[in-house]
Amino acid sequence: MHRWVGPAAILFACSLACVASSPPQSLHGGEELQISDNEPGRYGGTLTVAQRSEPKTLNPVTAADAPSREVIGRLTADLIHINRASQQTEPALAKSWTVSKDGRVFTLKLRRGLHFSDGQPFDADDVLFSFQVYLDEKIHSPQRDLLVVGGKPMEVQKIDQYTVRFTLAQTYAAAERLFDSLAIMPRHLLEQSYKDGKFAQAWTLTTPPSEIAGMGPFRLKEYVVGEKIVLERNPYYWKADRNKNRLPYLDELIFLFVGNEDAQVIRFQAGDTDLISRLSAENYMLLSKDAANRGIQLFDLGPSLEYNFLVFNLNDVQARNLDKIAAEQTWFGDLKFRQAVSSAIDRDGIVKLVYAGRGTPLWGNASPSNKFWVDQALLHPARSIGHAKELLKSAGFSWRNDGQLLDPRGQPVEFSIITSSSNTQRSKMATIIQDDLSKLGMNVHVVPLEFRAMLDRILQTFDYEAAIMGLGGGDADPNPEINVWLSNGGTHLWHLDEAKPATDWEAQLDQLMQKQMVALNYKDRKHLYDQAQEIIANEVPFVFLATPNILGGAKRSLANFKPAILEPTALWNVEELYFLPANGAGAKQ
Amino acid sequence: MQGSRKIIASLVFLFFLHVAILFAGFVAPCDPATQNREFPFAPPTHLHFVDARGRLHFRPFVYPIVPQPGALYQYEETRERAYAVRLFVRGPEYKVAGLFPSHLHLFGMDAPARIFLAGTDNYGRDQFSRILFGGQMSLAAGLLATGISLVLGLIVGCIAGFYGKWIDESVMRLVELFMVLPWLYLLLAVRSFLPLHLTPAQAFFLLIGVIGTIGWARPARLIRGVVLSARSRKYVMASRGFGASDFYIVRRHVLPHTYGVLLTQAALLVPQYIVAEVTMSFFGLGLSEPRPSWGNLLAVLQQYNVVVSYWWMFAPALALVLVNIGYLGVANAFHEQLQSGSM
């Protein structure tokens, strides 16, 4: 009577567990899956990852902040994807595509037989709908600006049920890369809210999971406000390993909201989370002390793509009642002044004290790890206070008896550097630079401001003298960063709102960047971009400082872990990750 | 009387503390801004009294440290030569009480030995010197803000208590309003729209002014209470009968009652405002580099790796606690005097 209760209960529990963790759908013919050539793994396990703040929304069109995009990236898929390890594009939802000779027309063939995570079929109508929303001016999607090339938005045309044609107004070199991270959304779930004009309110964090579906490796299971967001395996995911096992291997992916990096480190040490990325050097040192005991593997991928720099305010401030700054711009505008500052800065000290040695000094905007685009021929002059003083002397500066630097008109050289108070690394750089420049007799004040207040001064009011900032890291290709170097670009920080290029070299830079944007041949583009980098390094619009190494860690039991330099460093191949069994059988490092 | 002995004891303790801090330039061996970039996060210097041969020396000595090869932020002593700690040495220049320059320091070392009594920070700056110089700023902040609060509180409290009725009501509602607002947000906002062209020291003291201005509420309430009770005394009414003006009555009869409260409040508020400065710096609103204050010295403890690995960075907390003990001792003593005096 009672003998079968036990086994039945176990069976029941197992089936419950299976239902609870949404096992992968078995493969059927007609599905054109992408076969991934990773090391085959085993099913099961939950990966827990920490995020610094909560995602604000799950709507791919309105999301602008990093945590939201990180989660959305696991729930959705794009047509053409940039492989984070190779930094090249590869097919995703589009299995192949052809490009017209002039590089303006892309005809993409979609995979057939695929389904969204709720089981509904995927076809060209979904692609059309998605792009319709992205390009809709009334919705103000941040992605819209990406799709406006040559002043006109991209045109999207349905050729047949599984073929879509994209036409650009002009040639664009990195056009394929535009498609990366443009999530394809389900028409059957979102069309209604779009027609009702309520699209921006769709897919917020309070939306029930049944109303959210995507083509990503995971689908939403649960959101607990202020704590975590739980994703479960997408049973219909369109990738499989070579043994025809449908990916992903993991049952669940949990994002924990852990306020700051230190708290993340504590959780990681305690084993609450399985991996940690964007680690600072000091915490890396801390973790490496007993990494072996705790079963942790740490990684140091070398320099990141980010560049930190000191920028001087060269904006037009005449009309704005900022007389003091206008007077100081006679110093900032002098190339020799900027070169002297650059020569006096102890970049090695910055790498040692700010990045605990795990960083690389920079003299240009391309990081050494950007193997496809960095200009290897650029000079890396050593630090020299003497050389800096020579430059200043030749520019007409002099020194008072107490060592204070005086400008050609006899005014003491005194200015402030603003930094973001929440960014410890850049604040530390400011302290080091302040000390370095005091050796030149400059009286520098460090003013940490709250991040948004700082941005306001740099982008709106121009009420600042110098600032330390960081940019880059998004993609290796020069095009996404083009607005920094174009004179009318929105992030041309040292001199915004230029009606026309203010200097000859900026005009030259404009031409070079425009040309490389439309050149289709990599060699041509590289040559043009090399010239641009030389101009940037010689004219010093930014005094480049250093870049941190990409550091992070994961549990040793996590297999197929291949962190990359491009974001998302650890999770870009989340569908391939799996946990090794506890006894280490089948383990392969 | 025992009460006054307690007051004197606390005051003497505070006095010595303040003198040491006032003459920070003399007592501290290093300049607080000098970065020794080869020695970031060096632990406190090990003072030896017994040499290699087992002999005891009165004068402590030091072995110079060098960075351990291969490990970052780790150091080891080189035992080749011992350097004695010397008294009354010539060192980096400083200004005595901000007025005239001097080179004399209480103690110091010959290079290449260094004496870091409280270790160094991220940039290799001597923490002991920074704590002393930081005390100057933190104490000044506390005293200044307290002064502002008390003056404001006195004026408002007197007016409210003396004139009573609707003035009193409206002032008390204003007091409640001030006690309810998140002062942190207020400070964030004020810091952000300050003009950049104030020197950082000016910006700092302006913020102290703001703290003092927000904090008038509690003293005002207390003063009001005292004034209310003083106002109804018989001799005040008699004074009025004699034709005394309001101002005379307040000055001559009411104010003396407030001295006790003012003194106690002062002794209580100074440490509170010092702690407020510490909290401000914790959120990055305090004095900016390279000037030290106890607040920004402690702010580095926000970083987990510092808390775990570099225990000597807690030293400013000790200084803070000592100062607090001193002031609270004084406040206690005053309070007891008040109690016994007025009963």
Next chain:
Amino acid sequence: MKYLQRRLAHSIVLLISASVFCFLLSDLAPGSFFDEMKLNPQISPGTVAALRSEYGLDQALPVRYGLWVKSVLRGEWGYSFAYNFPVRSLLIIRARNTLLLTSLAMLLAWLTALPLGVWIASRPGRWDDRLSMAGTSLLLAVPELVLALGLLYVVIRTRALPAGGMVSVRFEGLSLWAKICDLSAHLVVPLTVLVLASLPILVRHVRASMTEVLQAPFIQAACGHGIGQARLLFRYALPAAANPLISLLGLSVAGLMSGSLLVEVITGWPGLGPLLLEASMSRDLYVVVGVVMASTVFMILGSLLADVMLVIFDPRVRAD
């Protein structure tokens, strides 16, 4: 009754003035929520400007204030730019977490301070009196910040307790008893800091007012009647000494929402503190106003409660 009516009217005026003050202040602070998007090189300035106007950020202050009041009456309490939904839902969860922490702390602090203060007051000048004065002095001298950091250091070094956060990762899957244990383990650090921070003042005040009362003639008379120590202290002296303590209690209740900001931020407790900090740093205007309003409401409740209790418990007040 009339007194209560007047107090209520005053409270409403206070609420309104606090909200106006907040709005004014946030207007002064430069920068708006969308400034971070401006730094993204791929978003055009036109897009950002359009979003600004959509959220009404370029309308006049009185208009925005009016819109907010309407939203409050609707029950939404304004709209969060960051989270893209009404402030109310955010507030409720965070407020619950904060209240859990602060009300427990208040309970513990009072339950410890009352008997301790009363007992010490009954033995003036003895060694335990001196010890408690010294102890409270020491505790008063250590700022909350240092207490929190120090405790965190100890916990991290000894690995005895979880260092931060409110619950573990696996909380949902635990049994009820395990959940309680887990929550308690996380509560220890912030609770200890809050209790230690408020204990000295409470003990001192209880002791002070008890000492005053114990010198009154009626106590000595009661003593002469032969009434036992405990009964004397708690049944006769304490109610007489209650007046300032009730005001203090009111202050404690008033601080339930706002007193724990620093502790929450340092220990990572997901309450109103970190929310306020994040929102004021990112200029999420309506969240800040919402949090300020919440703490104002408690402040008013606290003093109202104190006044009502005074009237009920202290006959001397009624006589006035």
